[in-house]
Amino acid sequence: MSNAAYTSRQIIIETNRRSATSIPKGIDVLITVLIYALLILIAILVIIPLIWIIGSSFNPSSSLLSATAIPKNPTLMHYKRLFTETKFLQWYWNTLKIAIANMILSVVLTTMTGYIFSRFKFRGKKIALLSILVLQMFPSFMGMIAIYMLLWQLQLLDNHLGLILVYAAGQIPYNTWLVKGYMASIPKSFDEAAKLDGASNMTIFTKIILPLMKPIITFVALTQFMAPWMDFIFPRLILSSNSKKTLAIGLFDLIAGNTNNNFTMFAAGAVLVAVPITILYVALQRYLLEGLIAGANK
Amino acid sequence: MKKSITAGILSAIVWGAGQFYNRQYLKGIMFLIIQFIVFLNYQYFYNGLWGLITLGETPTRIEGGIAIHGDNSIILMVKGIICLLVLVIVLVLYVLNIRDAIKTGELRNKGEKLPSTIESFKQLWDKSFAYIMLIPAALFVLFLVVLPLIFGFCVAFTNYSAPDHLPPAKLVDWVGFENFKNIFRLPMWNQTFLGVLTWTVIWAVVSTTTCFFGGLLVAVLINSKRVKFKKFWRTIYILPWAMPGMISLLIFRNLFNGQFGPINRLLREYGLIQQNIPWLSDPTLAKVTIILVNLWLGFPYFMALMTSVMTSIDKELYEAARIDGANASDEFWKITLPLVLYSTAPLLIMSFAHNFNNFNVIYFLTEGNPINPAYKFAGHTDILITWIYKMTLNNKQFNMASVMSILIFLLIGSISAWNFLRTKSFKEEDMI
Numbered sequence: 064m065s066n067a068a069y070t071s072r073q074i075i076i077e078t079n080r081r082s083a084t085s086i087p088k089g090i091d092v093l094i095t096v097l098i099y100a101l102l103i104l105i106a107i108l109v110i111i112p113l114i115w116i117i118g119s120s121f122n123p124s125s126s127l128l129s130a131t132a133i134p135k136n137p138t139l140m141h142y143k144r145l146f147t148e149t150k151f152l153q154w155y156w157n158t159l160k161i162a163i164a165n166m167i168l169s170v171v172l173t174t175m176t177g178y179i180f181s182r183f184k185f186r187g188k189k190i191a192l193l194s195i196l197v198l199q200m201f202p203s204f205m206g207m208i209a210i211y212m213l214l215w216q217l218q219l220l221d222n223h224l225g226l227i228l229v230y231a232a233g234q235i236p237y238n239t240w241l242v243k244g245y246m247a248s249i250p251k252s253f254d255e256a257a258k259l260d261g262a263s264n265m266t267i268f269t270k271i272i273l274p275l276m277k278p279i280i281t282f283v284a285l286t287q288f289m290a291p292w293m294d295f296i297f298p299r300l301i302l303s304s305n306s307k308k309t310l311a312i313g314l315f316d317l318i319a320g321n322t323n324n325n326f327t328m329f330a331a332g333a334v335l336v337a338v339p340i341t342i343l344y345v346a347l348q349r350y351l352l353e354g355l356i357a358g359a360n361k
Numbered sequence: 362m363k364k365s366i367t368a369g370i371l372s373a374i375v376w377g378a379g380q381f382y383n384r385q386y387l388k389g390i391m392f393l394i395i396q397f398i399v400f401l402n403y404q405y406f407y408n409g410l411w412g413l414i415t416l417g418e419t420p421t422r423i424e425g426g427i428a429i430h431g432d433n434s435i436i437l438m439v440k441g442i443i444c445l446l447v448l449v450i451v452l453v454l455y456v457l458n459i460r461d462a463i464k465t466g467e468l469r470n471k472g473e474k475l476p477s478t479i480e481s482f483k484q485l486w487d488k489s490f491a492y493i494m495l496i497p498a499a500l501f502v503l504f505l506v507v508l509p510l511i512f513g514f515c516v517a518f519t520n521y522s523a524p525d526h527l528p529p530a531k532l533v534d535w536v537g538f539e540n541f542k543n544i545f546r547l548p549m550w551n552q553t554f555l556g557v558l559t560w561t562v563i564w565a566v567v568s569t570t571t572c573f574f575g576g577l578l579v580a581v582l583i584n585s586k587r588v589k590f591k592k593f594w595r596t597i598y599i600l601p602w603a604m605p606g607m608i609s610l611l612i613f614r615n616l617f618n619g620q621f622g623p624i625n626r627l628l629r630e631y632g633l634i635q636q637n638i639p640w641l642s643d644p645t646l647a648k649v650t651i652i653l654v655n656l657w658l659g660f661p662y663f664m665a666l667m668t669s670v671m672t673s674i675d676k677e678l679y680e681a682a683r684i685d686g687a688n689a690s691d692e693f694w695k696i697t698l699p700l701v702l703y704s705t706a707p708l709l710i711m712s713f714a715h716n717f718n719n720f721n722v723i724y725f726l727t728e729g730n731p732i733n734p735a736y737k738f739a740g741h742t743d744i745l746i747t748w749i750y751k752m753t754l755n756n757k758q759f760n761m762a763s764v765m766s767i768l769i770f771l772l773i774g775s776i777s778a779w780n781f782l783r784t785k786s787f788k789e790e791d792m793i
Contacts, residue, residue, distance in 0.1 A: 095587045102582055106597050108657070113600065115623065116612050128621040176498045183491035191495075198506055200774040205766035206509025208516065208759055212439045213508065232505035235498050264490045293605045296720065296750070311607055315725075318611065326615060333608045344603030345596060352669045356704065 120330035127326035141331040151332055153306050154313040161223055161291045168231040169287040170280055177242025178272055199236035211300055221303045229297055230290060238283050245279040245357050282354025285347055292340055310336055365466030372462035379462025383469060387478035392458045399451055409444025412437030420532050434533035442511050446503060517763035527757060540764045553736040561744040565717040568655045573709055575656050576663025584671050595668060602661035610725035613654045617641050642731050644741035651742060655722050670704050671697060710780040714773050718746045745769055
């Protein structure tokens with residue numbers, strides 16, 4: 064009996080296979096060619112701007128008008144100018160410093176809050192959760208003036224510490240929900256078993272929970288490390304002196320007023336910033352995607 | 362009278378008195394010290410609240426060529442709000458002090474042995490582990506997120522704006538709902554608001570959908586059985602997402618530069634156009650360019666998400682479908698697409714909210730230009746968030762910027778709240 068069922072099944076599969084390949088061969092090839100053509104077209108559209116900016120950075124002239132993707136007399140002049148005429152290296156260092164500090168502070172703060180909100184019951188939890196939910200919906204601009212005044216009173220204007228504090232505080236509401244959502248997938252039986260063995264809350268957190276949170280911690284760390292490289296609004300507001308600038312403002316100022324004259328120098332700077340960040344992103348994309356999907360289904 | 366009630370009343374009158382009555386001296390002294398600190402600083406609280414209510418009374422005057430500094434309304438306001446927050450913390454401590462006295466009193470009523478202060482601190486550590494761990498994050502959020510937001514909210518009800526109400530030279534006053542009324546009453550504000558809002562909504566909808574379906578198309582192409590080297594294609598297409606967005610945008614701003622940009626130059630060289638195309642300076646064309654550039658920037662995000670969803674779909678599902686007689690197009694429309702849509706739909710709403718406030722794309726490509734003479738402080742391509750930014754930093758119209766922020770919050774907040782209330786983590790949260 065089971066044998067008969069098996070053969071009828073086989074027949075269905077066979078007929079389906081035949082119907083799937085029943086498209087005439089010419090059309091089949093045409094479809095494949097079309098798909099590849101589309102893929103190549105999109106790839107070209109994606110890559111052209113990148114090639115153009117890399118090529119431009121080796122152009123001998125400094126203007127946008129004569130910048131070409133394939134320079135006739137390639138030169139490293141603009142890279143040299145970038146290091147000698149601007150404070151590019153200093154901006155790079157500033158951004159790196161802020162990025163690392165923000166990453167560490169953010170991870171410490173949100174793993175703690177995420178852990179507490181997912182594992183403990185306490186008075187006021189609902190209110191706290193709802194209020195951070197509401198907080199993450201406000202446009203960050205709304206607090207700009209007050210943040211400026213506050214940092215001014217604390218003498219933290221034009222100071223990297225001020226910027227780091229603002230970043231680390233701003234990410235708490237969103238990332239707390241994210242980490243808390245991720246923690247829900249870690250069975251509570253782990254920590255309950257440890258508790259029965261007499262482990263303290265602190266031990267449970269550091270020895271059991273933290274190792275299991277690795278993927279989400281990587282995600283938070285990575286996104287917080289990236290933020291200062293691209294954020295414009297807060298460094299513009301808080302940092303004013305040239306030597307304190309981050310790369311985002313430094314590069315923007317390089318071409319904002321003087322597009323045609325500093326363009327190739329900007330191109331060189333853009334290449335030096337984009338290459339490492341892009342490599343980092345592509346290498347760690349798995350964690351980023353995991354985190355994003357976790358965020359979507361939290 | 363019961364010991365618990367006596368202790369509670371004592372602590373309500375003088376901090377720590379109930380603890381003394383319960384013979385927990387060390388704890389009592391601690392509460393007493395807190396009360397002393399608060400009372401010694403009564404001047405601080407008085408000044409803070411006075412500043413918040415009046416926003417200052419003496420303007421800066423110039424006498425004999427020397428400026429005599431008066432009150433700075435904005436600093437008074439910030440300090441007033443801080444004072445209010447501190448007051449809330451003090452109030453919480455006060456309630457804790459009374460509660461503690463009552464709780465210990467209850468133990469004494471039952472004739473149980475009292476924990477010493479050290480012991481009770483150990484108990485406190487265990488019981489309030491959650492609170493103690495949250496303190497650092499709470500302080501951060503309180504002062505750098507909540508305080509600025511309360512301030513921003515308050516500013517919407519003042520006349521804090523250039524040129525007549527700008528501290529330190531001039532004072533700021535509370536004006537109630539005047540600013541909200543002005544948006545709907547004054548034609549200039551009204552027109553700008555409606556115009557900018559319309560473009561913002563169009564922008565958010567179009568940019569999100571183009572990126573979503575662009576990403577879907579590419580993901581489907583890559584995932585096709587006919588395509589080899591999937592990883593190679595994926596890596597190329599992911600580049601725009603991996604590049605720092607600001608840099609890509611600044612590159613495009615130059616590519617599309619109407620006067621010197623290489624796109625116009627190439628088109629002219631090949632004789633396709635006689636005159637430069639105003640990619641970013643014609644109101645309509647600029648909007649189209651912005652959306653196209655955003656597609657370049659945004660499709661990889663969805664593509665990456667969707668391909669990873671597609672590869673995680675259980676192969677047995679397809680096997681089973683094939684056995685039931687499904688062909689390739691059935692597999693796509695009835696299995697792949699629904700599963701992909703199901704797991705990326707929540708991100709669609711988040712992405713809408715993100716684009717609604719997508720400052721970078723607009724600001725780095727056009728800075729909101731070309732200028733629209735019929736608008737107040739805004740250009741043709743300005744969305745609400747860039748308009749607010751300009752009003753704040755360039756035009757110092759802080760009050761109107763705050764009003765706009767509140768309106769955006771109401772709009773985006775209700776959408777995200779609706780989205781959120783449907784999510785698993787909210788429904789499953791067994792909140793007390």
